[in-house]
Amino acid sequence: xxxxxxxxxxxxxxxxxxxxxxxxxxxxxxxxxxxxxxxxxxxxxxxxxxxxxxxxxxxxxxxxxxxxxxxxxxxxxxxxxxxxxxxxxxxxxxxxxxxxxxxxxxxxxxxxxxxxxxxxxxxxxxxxxxxxxxxxxxxxxxxxxxxxxxxxxxxxxxxxxxxxxxxxxxxxxxxxxxxxxxxxxxxxxxxxxxxxxxxxxxxxxxxxxxxxxxxxxxxxxxxxxxxxxxxxxxxxxxxxxxxxxxxxxxxxxxxxxxxxxxxxxxxxxxxxxxxxxxxxxxxxxxxxxxxxxxxxxxxxxxxxxxxxxxxxxxxxxxxxxxxxxxxxxxxxxxxxxxxxxxxxxxxxxxxxxxxxxxxxxxxxxxxxxxxxxxxxxxxxxxxxxxxxxxxxxxxxxxxxxxxxxxxxxxxxxxxxxxxxxxxxxxxxxxxxxxxxxxxxxxxxxxxxxxxxxxxxxxxxxxxxxxxxxxxxxxxxxxxxxxxxxxxxxxxxxxxxxxxxxxxxxxxxxxxxxxxxxxxxxxxxxxxxxxxxxxxxxxxxxxxxxxxxxxxxxxxxxxxxxxxxxx
Ligand code: NAD
Numbered sequence: 001x002x003x004x005x006x007x008x009x010x011x012x013x014x015x016x017x018x019x020x021x022x023x024x025x026x027x028x029x030x031x032x033x034x035x036x037x038x039x040x041x042x043x044x045x046x047x048x049x050x051x052x053x054x055x056x057x058x059x060x061x062x063x064x065x066x067x068x069x070x071x072x073x074x075x076x077x078x079x080x081x082x083x084x085x086x087x088x089x090x091x092x093x094x095x096x097x098x099x100x101x102x103x104x105x106x107x108x109x110x111x112x113x114x115x116x117x118x119x120x121x122x123x124x125x126x127x128x129x130x131x132x133x134x135x136x137x138x139x140x141x142x143x144x145x146x147x148x149x150x151x152x153x154x155x156x157x158x159x160x161x162x163x164x165x166x167x168x169x170x171x172x173x174x175x176x177x178x179x180x181x182x183x184x185x186x187x188x189x190x191x192x193x194x195x196x197x198x199x200x201x202x203x204x205x206x207x208x209x210x211x212x213x214x215x216x217x218x219x220x221x222x223x224x225x226x227x228x229x230x231x232x233x234x235x236x237x238x239x240x241x242x243x244x245x246x247x248x249x250x251x252x253x254x255x256x257x258x259x260x261x262x263x264x265x266x267x268x269x270x271x272x273x274x275x276x277x278x279x280x281x282x283x284x285x286x287x288x289x290x291x292x293x294x295x296x297x298x299x300x301x302x303x304x305x306x307x308x309x310x311x312x313x314x315x316x317x318x319x320x321x322x323x324x325x326x327x328x329x330x331x332x333x334x335x336x337x338x339x340x341x342x343x344x345x346x347x348x349x350x351x352x353x354x355x356x357x358x359x360x361x362x363x364x365x366x367x368x369x370x371x372x373x374x375x376x377x378x379x380x381x382x383x384x385x386x387x388x389x390x391x392x393x394x395x396x397x398x399x400x401x402x403x404x405x406x407x408x409x410x411x412x413x414x415x416x417x418x419x420x421x422x423x424x425x426x427x428x429x430x431x432x433x434x435x436x437x438x439x440x441x442x443x444x445x446x447x448x449x450x451x452x453x454x455x456x457x458x459x460x461x462x463x464x465x466x467x468x469x470x471x472x473x474x475x476x477x478x479x480x481x482x483x484x485x486x487x488x489x490x491x492x493x494x495x496x497x498x499x500x501x502x503x504x505x506x507x508x509x510x511x512x513x514x515x516x517x518x519x520x521x522x523x524x525x526x527x528x529x530x531x532x533x534x535x536x537x538x539x540x541x542x543x544x545x546x547x548x549x550x551x552x553x554x555x556x557x558x559x560x561x562x563x564x565x566x
Contacts, residue, residue, distance in 0.1 A: 004087065004114075004170060005029065005087040005088050005116075005170070005174050005177075006029065006030060006087055007029065007030045007031075007032070007085050007086045007087050007088075008021075008024045008029045008030070008031045008032075008086060008087070008088050008089075008090065009031075009032045009033075009034065009079075009082040009083045009086035009088070009089040009090070009107075009111075010024070010031060010032070010033045010034065010089075010090050010092060011034045011079055011082070011089060011090070011091045011092065011093060011103050011107070012034070012035060012091060012092040012093035012094070012103075013033045013034065013035040013040060013041055013043075013044035013075075013092075014035075014040075014044075014092065014093075014094075015146060015147075016092040016120055016144060016146060016148060017033065017035070017044065017090075017092035017093075017120075018033070018044035018045075018047050018048055019051075019144070019146075019147050019148030019149045020090050020092060020120065020144055020148050021033045021044070021048065021073055022048045022051060022052070022069075022073075022148070022149045023148055023149050023178045023179070023180070024090075024178060025048075025069045025070075025072040025073045026052075026061075026069055026149075026178075026179075027177055027178045027179060028072075029072065030072055030074075031072055031073045031074065032073075032074045032075070032076050032081075032082040032086070033045075033073060033074070033075050033076070033082075034075070034076050034077065034078070034079055034082045035075075035077070036077070037077070038075070038077065041075040041077075042075075044075075045070070045073065045075065048069075048070070048073065049066070049070060051149050052065075052066040052069055052070065053066060079103060079106045079107055079110070080106060080109070080110040081110075083106075083107045083110050083111040083115065084110055084111070084112075085112070086111055086112070086115050087112075087114070087115055087116070088115060088116040088117075088118060088171075088174060089107050089111060089115060089116070089117050089118060090118045090119075090120060090142060091103050091104065091107070091117070091118065091119045091120060091121075092120040095121060095122065095123065095124065097124050097128060097129070100119060100121065100124060100129050100132075101128075101129060101131075101132035102132070104117060104119075104129055104130070104132040104133050104139070105132045105133065107133075108132070108133035108134055108135060113135070115138070116138050116139075116140060116167055116170060116171060116174075117130075117133060117135070117138055117139045117140075118139070118140050118141065118142040118171060119139070119140075119141055119142070120141075120142060120143060120144055121141060121143070122143060122195065122248065123190060123191065123195075123248055123251045123252055125160070125188055125190075125255070126139065126140065126141040126158050126159070126160035126163070126188045127160040127161040127162065127188050129160075130160045130161075130162060130163070136160065136161075136162035136163070137162050137163060137164040137167060138163075138164070138167050139160055139162075139163060139167075140157065140158065140159065140160065140163050140167055140168055140171045141156065141157065141158030141159075141160070141185070141188070141192070142155060142156075142157055142158075142171055142174075142175060143155060143156040143157075143158060143192060144180075145194075145338055153179070153180050153181045153337055154180070154181055154182075154183065154194070154333070154334060154337035154338040155175045155178075155180045155181065155182050155183075156182070156183055156185050156192045156193060156194060156334070156338075157171050157172045157175060157182050157183070157184050157185065158185040158188055158192055159184075159185065159186055159187065159188065160188050161188060168184065172184060181333060181337050183326060183330035183331075183333050183334050184326065184327070184330060185325060185326055185330075186324055186325050186326065187323065187324075187325045189256070189320075189325060190251075190252040190255040190256045190259060191252045191256075191259060193320055193325065193326045193330070193331055193334045194334045194335065194338040194339060195248070195252070196252075196259070196316050196320065197313050197316050197317055197320075197331075197334070197335055197339075197345060198313075198339060199249065199252065199259055199261075199316075200259075200312040200313040200315065200316035200372055201233060201309070201310065201312065201313040202233055202237065202245075202263065203261040203263070203312050203370070203372055204308060204309055204311065204312045204364055204373075205219050205223070205233040205234070205309050206261075206263035206264075206265055206266065207261070207263070207364075207368055208308065208309070209234070209265060210263070210264045210265050214303075214304050215300075216234045216265075216283050216284075217232075217296055217297070217300050218300050218301050218303070218304050219232065219233055219234065219301065219304055219309060220232020220233060220234050220235050220294070220296045220300075220301070221296050221297060221298060221299070221300035221301030221304075222300075222301025222302075222304035222306055222309065223301070223306070223309060224296060224301075225296075225298050225301060225465060226301055226304075226306060226465065227306055227309075227310070227348070228341075228342040228343070228511060229339075229340070229341055229342075230339075230340040230341075232294070232296055233309070234282075234283040234284075235283070235284065235293075235294045235296065237266070237276065237282065237283065238276035238277050238282035238283050238284055238286075238294065239276065239277055240276070241275055241276050241277075241278060242266060242269045242270050242274065242275045242276045242282050243270060243275050245266060246266050246267065246269075246270040249262075249263070249266070257371055258316075258319070258371050258372050259372070260370070260371070260372075261312075261368075261370045261372055265283075269282055269283070277292075298465075305360070306352070307352045307353075307356050307357060307359075307360045308360045308363070308364065310345075310348050310349075310352065310357075311357050311360040311361045311364065311373075312361070312364065312372050312373060313345055314345055314346075314348065314349040314352075314357050314379070315357075315361055315372065315373070315374075315375060315376050315379065316372065317331050317335075317345040317346060317349075318349075318376040318378040318379050319376045319378075321346075321378065322376060322377065322378040328346060328396060331344070331345060331346065332344030332345065332346060332347065342511065346395075346396035346397065347396075347397070349389060349395065349396055350389035350390050350395035350396055350397055351389065351390055351461075352389065353388050353389050353390075353391055354379055354382045354383055354387065354388045354389050354395055355383050355388050357375075357379060358375045358379050358380060358383050361373050361374070361375040361379070362375060382395065390411055390413070397413070397415065399411075399412075399413050399414060407424075407439045407442075407443070408435055408439070409423070409424055409425055409433060409435050409436040409439055410422060410423055410424055410436060410439045410440060410443060410461075411424050411461060412443045412446070412447075414447075414450075414452075414453060416452035416453055416454075417452065417453060417454040417455060418453065418454075418455050418456075418457060419443075419447050419450070419453040419455070419456045419457070420456075420457050420458075420459065421440060421443050421444075421456060421457070421458045421459075422458075422459055422460070422461040423436065423440075423458070423459070423460050423461055423467070423468050424461035425461075425472075426460075426461055426465075428469075428472060429465060429466035429468070429469035429512075429513060430460050430461065430466050430467065430468040430469065430518070431468065431469050431470060431471065431472035431518075432468055432470065432471050432472060432492070432517045432518065432521070433472045434487065434488055434491055437488070437491040437492055437494070437495045438491055438495075440458075440495045440498075440499075440521075441491070441494050441495045441498050444456070444495075444498045444499065444502055445498075447502075447504075448502070448503065453504070454504055454505075455504060455505050455506075455507065456502065456504060456505070456506045456507070457506075457507045457508075457509050458499075458506065458507070458508050458509070458521065458522075458525060459508070459509040459510075459511070460510075460511060460512060465512040465513065466512040466513040466514070466518070467508065467509075467510040467511065467512060467513065467514040467518050467521075467522060467534070468513070468514060468515070468517065468518025468521060469513045469515050469516070469518055470515045470516025470517045470518050470519075470539075470540065471488070471492075471516055471517040471540075489548050489549075492517060492520075492548065492549045493548070493549050495521070495549075496520060496521065496524040496549040496550060497524075499521065499524040499525055500524050500550075505526045505527065506524075506525040506526050506527075507525055507526065507527045507528075507529060508521065508522035508525040508527070508528045508529070509529055510522055510528060510529065510530035510531065510534045510536070511530070511531045511533070511534060512531075512533070512534055512535070513534070513535050514530070514534060514535070514536045515535070515536070515537050515538070515539055516537075516538055516539060516540045516547065516551075517547075517549065519536050519537065519538060519551065519555070520538075520547055520549040520550060520551040520554075521549075522536075523550065523551065523554040523555065523558065524549070524550065524554075538551055538555060
């Protein structure tokens with residue numbers, strides 16, 4: 001619990017309000033929930049009880065805790081009464097400026113002078129809401145994501161024009177005390193950080209699809225399978241609701257010319273009433289009901305230029321960073337925790353190459369002319385200074401003394417206390433060649449005595465469909481194939497032995513295929529962490545090849561005989 005906050009008043013007990021009340025009570029705060037009728041309040045209490053029971057069923061909390069938490073939540077039909085003893089108010093009434101201002105005026109008139117007044121608005125200006133009070137310095141945005149009681153853990157804390165640093169910090173600490181991950185948004189810009197980046201990501205995708213450069217499925221396949229986003233760009237819009245995206249888009253575009261990139265496809269769907277999953281049709285058809293997932297083939301996105309799709313989001317992130325609206329690490333945390341991206345937006349930028357990103361933006365700008373596509377001065381400056389990302393050893397991140405140019409088929413990224421060995425042959429599913437094996441060994445040698453690096457993580461690189469699909473058999477062709485095979489095996493065993501003997505923990509982060517030699521590399525690590533979609537196996541045994549780097553022994557030890565199937 002936060003030291004200065006004990007009592008929380010939540011105004012509006014709908015989708016967001018009841019969840020905010022629940023997480024606050026779970027963290028030990030005394031909560032009063034307000035809505036316009038007792039019936040709505042009772043429904044909110046029922047939803048909270050249901051959710052707590054689910055936590056108890058799963059063993060996340062004890063059965064006794066359910067009652068204890070419920071006892072901490074009171075209800076009231078009066079804002080004045082609820083805020084009377086509150087240390088913080090969190091408003092979650094519908095997204096209407098006048099209504100919010102009314103709530104804030106009433107809360108301001110009745111809450112103790114020290115109380116913080118927070119709003120959960122997604123798109124309205126905090127500064128404007130604060131103007132309804134006599135304490136604008138104590139008004140702050142606390143933007144939870146839906147559903148607050150579960151994932152995602154991200155919360156944006158937003159400073160209005162007059163919010164004091166102390167209040168923003170207290171709001172930040174309060175969010176932390178709820179077990180959530182706050183990021184600080186230093187300026188009240190429409191869409192804050194996460195939605196701005198999401199809107200920017202959607203923009204080029206939509207224009208490219210509307211102009212038949214790529215199809216919706218091609219873009220979704222590329223963003224989902226190659227870039228590793230949890231859903232394709234259009235699939236996500238169907239999931240959240242075409243109406244929600246369309247209306248939020250209009251609202252933010254009205255306030256900010258940078259966000260004015262109309263999407264003809266969305267407008268068309270909205271007008272037709274094809275609102276996505278919930279109405280059985282949006283970008284995709286959902287014949288099997290609203291819970292059916294869109295059918296997006298893995299191979300469909302091969303030809304899509306991901307740099308073009310991501311460039312506006314990177315441009316937006318650069319703008320946020322240059323304006324001091326959020327720090328690099330908070331922006332990265334925002335997209336990872338708020339949007340479920342496997343990598344930060346700046347990590348993508350560094351992987352693509354900043355020069356490539358600027359090139360893509362220039363193309364988009366000359367074709368479509370929207371302000372969002374004009375390369376941000378930060379990006380152009382980086383290009384001028386040769387800070388091009390991983391390939392130059394420096395971009396948004398430093399890649400340490402070990403320049404990537406030293407390696408051809410892996411990327412060694414040194415971010416003390418971590419170091420990443422990224423297998424980097426995306427076109428060949430990171431299949432292991434002699435060069436790659438040598439480079440893995442060499443990278444481990446370099447990190448062996450590195451005092452600052454405490455953990456090494458091995459993972460697949462851009463392309464993201466594989467950790468490694470195994471040995472690259474094409475390197476065994478030709479007259480000297482037996483010789484090469486022998487050398488290859490030696491190098492392979494060298495690399496595996498080195499991973500095993502490495503004096504610090506080595507983790508295999510597996511996303512996609514880890515087959516044959518790829519799995520053997522993973523099995524040599526101290527830990528293996530794999531995503532649900534990963535496929536692990538030793539299919540080479542079907543060709544009569546015996547895994548030569550400890551695979552036969554290790555696999556059986558890790559999964560047992562029962563775990564094996566041909
Ligand atoms: P909701 O419609 O589910 O809930 C709003 C609740 O406020 C309703 O129960 C309503 O009866 C109550 N209410 C209306 N007038 C009131 C008043 N004068 N006093 C007290 N209660 C009143 O809306 P929601 O989805 O929970 O959204 C609430 C806020 O959270 C909005 O600002 C929205 O932009 C923001 N938000 C929503 C989401 C989301 O995904 N739903 C995510 C992040 C932020």
